[in-house]
Amino acid sequence: MQDRLPHEKGFHVSWDQLHRDARALAWRLQGLGPDDGYWRAVVAITRGGMAPAMIVSRELDIRVVDTVSVKSYDRQTQAEPELIKAPNPEIMGNQGEGVLIVDDLVDTGRTLELVRALYPKAHFATVYAKPKGKPMVETYITEVSQDTWIFFPWDMALQYVEPYRGRD
Template sequence: MTDRLPHEKGFHVSWDQIHRDSRALAWRLDKQGPLEGGAWRGVVAITRGGMAPAMIVSRELGIRTVDTISVKSYNHQAQTEPQVIKAPNPEMMGTDGEGILVVDDLVDTGKTLELVRKLYPKAHFATVYAKPKGRPLVDTFITEVSQDTWIFFPWDMALQYVEPYRGKD
């Protein structure tokens, strides 16, 4: 038995690491689209966490058509029922999202991707990180982490002193 809080089983991601992992995601997606030559029609970032990876993926793949879908599913670190608060351009998405690459930083329980997949069932869903509960909803990812791991992304972090894992000595 441990007296650590669940979020203390942390996976800390630096800006360099998210950049490397997002580039690896782009390499995995290169020439995998449904259009001629394996191209994609566009990239949609799930905001906010998907914006940095989507920017890197779109740059690496030379995709200039980029939009966002804003889904709110967390409220002060507590998960809530996801809801779309900003949809991408309907002309870009078409009726089913075919040829669109939807990018997010992480699939956790899968509730966000489940909602977006219902709206755009033929889109390709890619995340940098995946947890087991959400993994079936993502088509492509780079790194899997355990369900009880809390991922600390660089945009949520500040540099500060941290106690040693085993306590003070």
């Protein structure tokens, strides 16, 4: 049996699956906000957190939405996280209290570690979580193994793929 290359241990997420999982995240977050169960704002970690944050904000009727931009990957290589853009300070208030910070995935947790240091009272939620990063989030939907690469719909194109066996 032939071993697979590391990138071939993949978890492919379609737009439909992402939508279902982000709605499940919203359902799990419903009623957890500190203001009678409501959240003051949603902050998406760009770029991957933008689609899930939009869905969560719609489902929970949160009208105040902002972004925080952290660069932690150079293509598929993880690098030192760097803050590029912070959310509006008025939105973040008292260290992020009452704010829901949403990302698509927590991998090693280094991105969220940087954001959590800035806003320690915010609630961190991701759609997908890997074991190393899981302690950095309060809420997530699906756990995948650390050595799995998640292929998100915004990174994919439809194309023919050779079968594992044979070429009929």
